[in-house]
Amino acid sequence: MFTEIITSKFKTIPTPFYYYDVEVLKQTLQKVKEESDKYGFNVHYALKANANNKILNIVKSFGFGADCVSGNEIRKAVECEFTPNHIVFAGVGKSDAEINYALDNNIFCFNCESLQEMEVINELALAKNKTAHIALRINPNVNANTHKYITTGLEENKFGINLWELDAVIAALKTLNNLKLIGLHFHIGSQITDLSSFKTLCLKVNEVQQWFVGYKITIENINVGGGLGVNYHEPDTHLIADFAAYFKLFNEFLELLPNQKVHFELGRSISAQCGTLISRVLYIKKGVNTNFAILDAGMTELMRPALYQAYHKIENISKSTKYEVRSTDSSSIVNHNSSLEKYDVVGPICESSDCFGKAVELPETLRGDIIALRTAGSYGEVMSSAYNLRDRVKAFYSDEI
């Protein structure tokens, strides 16, 4: 566990870096597997959450498929030996080259997001004398009750085919002879913590299914996407998301037709809690109403706070009693919690949005202290950049250091 590894080892590694706890990842995957197997559900890992080879190899070893949103993600999945027949490909803007690459690799399914995209895939498949398996990504107009930048299933969003467009899509499919409709796909957003949004989704899926039944169209696969949220506020007590309740809900509320298979595309909930961004305090600077703790990590390493005001728990692991218990003999434990101070924890990048948290309560923090930004394994390292010509952030794994 994270709480047990903060030892002298960390002090010698140049910051910033991502630290991945392989045990946490494996425990999470084990739980996903157990709970999804109960109902025979198929799980595809969304590579966009974290596409590190080591993470992908561990995910693959549990037998999961891959959910890709670019040609390079498909390439990565293939390189990491995910079975092509377990790869799905979504995205509103698939380029011709990406579609061709997916066709060449005989992936399981294209999740199509518009009629024009279907026409292009049909044309490219025809040129290769192939049949592309497609699912229609349907925009169910369901509110995921999450941050507006990670809501995807409302009519105002760019994703998917709207319900009122379905007649035209079905009519067009009759002439698109190199496409085979094998599924319906839905994905309403990310970091969804209110499970009732998924219940609303299930009821919508049932409705859409009935519409297809009315047309006498058989659908073999229902893909309900991803989106299960994680607990950013209390990572230690909620290391693993409630997969039991999540899969149970879909089993309870989805009305499946005979032999239909159900697919999930989970990203965040699988890899978020195993990753932590570790950095050092460069400077403490007095502001007007607050002190700034200026870190050597910024939005270039972890963009979520700047991009969607996301919360990450911030801990001073040089000062936390939690970690000292294990690093030295117990007689030297000091209770730093008695003297908490408030800091605006910021990065070094030349942007005011480069801020990890305002008025964060920390024990008295000094230059050189090691700071942990928790729950950073999903949409952390993958979104890192070289803005300001920064060095690309490094990664270390619990079983290697």
Ligand SMILES: *Cc1c(COP(=O)(O)O)cnc(C)c1O
């Ligand atoms: C991002 C994405 C996912 C994964 O979402 P999480 O919230 O990380 O589980 C699944 N499906 C599609 C189509 C996506 O775009």
